[in-house]
Amino acid sequence: MLMRVGTWPITIRIAVATAVLMVLLGLVASQQVLSTLGRLQDARLQEYARLHVEGLAVALGPFVLHKDVWEVYDTLDRARANASGERTLFTVVADERGRVLAATDPLRAPVDESIEAFADEAVPVSEVTAANGDSVVRVTAPLSVQGRDVGQIVTELDVSDLVAQRRNAALALLAGNAAATMILVLAGYFVMARMLKPVELLAHHMGEAGDAPHPIPEAAIPRSDSVLSRLLRNFNDMAGAIDARTEADRRLAERERFVSLGRLSSSLAHEINNPLGGLLNATDTIRTYADRPDVVRQSADLLDRGLRHLRDVSRAILEENRIDRSGRLLSKSDFEDLRLLFEPETTRRGQHLEWKIDGANDVIQNLPSAPVRQIALNLLLNASSAAPDGGAVSLSIREENDRLELAVSDDGPGLSEAARARLMSEAPVDPGGGVGLRLVRDLVTGLGGGVACHRSEGRTQITVSLPRREARPC
């Protein structure tokens, strides 16, 4: 089955269009030629018929008036014998009552028979034509003497040569037009293919398979056509701009990770600072009560707990900086790290944090650790900043068959239109705003998942659904 015409290569389409136009042009031109030929032939034929009939009419008039059968026959017979061409096949002459006086072939038209059979299909001289395709045409004319109709003459003319000429002309035109069409179509195809080469080059570099456009090598840009070369260079500039934009986006996303940590820095500083007072008190206590082993031991325990906490916090921060380069898979400990990092922020703002991790698997759906942590942290930071002081933020992780459902909710006022556009669509990001939510969307899309946003009973819930990944050897 033929493909849709719209899917044909443009060179083929132009060649076909050329062919169609040529065929149309050929038809119109052939029609004109044949019609002109026909008019010339008919004019010639009518001239011949007129001369023939008029000549006979002059010679026969008196004989027909006197109904002189012999003289009519004799005149016709001599005219036939003297005729230079063979066009006149047969002539019959009748009196004013339509009775045959004589004919060049009396056996066909006997004397005194009716001329009706011959006159029926005959046309006047002015209407005779070879266009009907018949090899014989009949012409009729009145015979008059001194303005008085005395009889009628009917002549059969052989027009087979004219018909053949017309047919040969038609065949020649057909063959000529077919050849011309073929030549022009082929020429058109090659010329078009050559002219459209840069366009095909452009289409090829535009990213036909859905990948990003890539620049056309300078060597491939034709120098002969300034318009096309300018077009192709413009395309190269555009492709470069797109590359630059992609690179900028990537760097921005990279920076966003530090921005997330930066947003936590104040809380984390408090997290580190708060135990420090207790720890310094413990060292004072040890110095003061160095001789009391029970107090020293108690203070050492206190010191130990505080330092371990500090160690955990710093490890979590280090991990957050490091994990994007590791190929680690997502596990429950990742969410424990996240909680360690994030909880001080809610504590600072007096917010209630609900933390719900379902499932017992240590490794979660074979998903990579770094992007999921980044998604969860960004959503949590967003929820915390949306929720009022003393408000509520929650994280819920649920494994369902082959999917991971990650939900973050808050009791803030809901997503602004701009924030929703960043999270839910691919629309270009307005400058000025952060890239956190857009980063979430890009990461989710990269993992083949989807984002949904619900608001009900004063709570905004953003749900990320990530499909399970096939296990890959590390």
Next chain:
Amino acid sequence: MNRRRFLAGASTCAAVSVPTLVRAAESFRLGLTPVFLDNDAVVIERLRSALSEAMGEPVDLIQRRTYQEITATILDGSVDAAWICGYPFLQHRDSLSLLGVPVWRGRPLYQSYLIVREDDEAEGLEDLRGDVHAFSDPDSNSGYLVTASDLARMGATPERFFSRSLFTYGHRNVVRAVAGGLTRSGSVDGYVWETLANVEPSLTAGTRVVTRSEWLGFPPFAARADRASERTVRRFGEALRGLDATPAGREALQLLFLDRIEEGDTSLFDGIAVRMAELSGR
């Protein structure tokens, strides 16, 4: 010598073919009809020069389309003598004098032929009833009188017996009319038909002789009776009868397929007289 041209050509031009404007006082004028001598310039010129040579003075040949016209010219003195048919000769027997009778195939006699198309199955005159017939001339013996008198014997007339009869004013034209299919049958001079069979066989091949009449007197040369004793007329008669004695005369006779011209006798035309009587007595 192209003998074919003897009878070739068109009879319609006959009336004007020989110039009559040269009417030198000493010219002897001989009238001819195209009935059996179609206008052939060569034949006429040979005949004219042979006669002129034999007579020792110029002879003009004057042609007319019909027997009637040529008979009128001889009677009114427009011509000095004429080659006419036995039928008008007898019609004007009292006014005309016989100058000579051509001898054809050894006898001063000829026949009338009834002809039809070569593929026609008619076996006699009776079979041609109700069809179209071609006569040569109403004053021709072989081209009219014979058939008309035959019909008279049957108690018929050409007008009633044939659906249509027409005059072609030329024996060759009768053959053309029948061969071409214009008429089914025709009455024709047997001498002309036989001559045509020699010089133009393709034409006579289209016809078939159905019946031949009895032998009748050959069309004679005649002059007005009251001028028969004139010296020029007598000299012309002698020149005629002596044609076979000169090379030019023999050549002319040969072109005409005739042996000689003899003095003849009016009794030669008794057969024609009988037919005339039958025709007028019907």
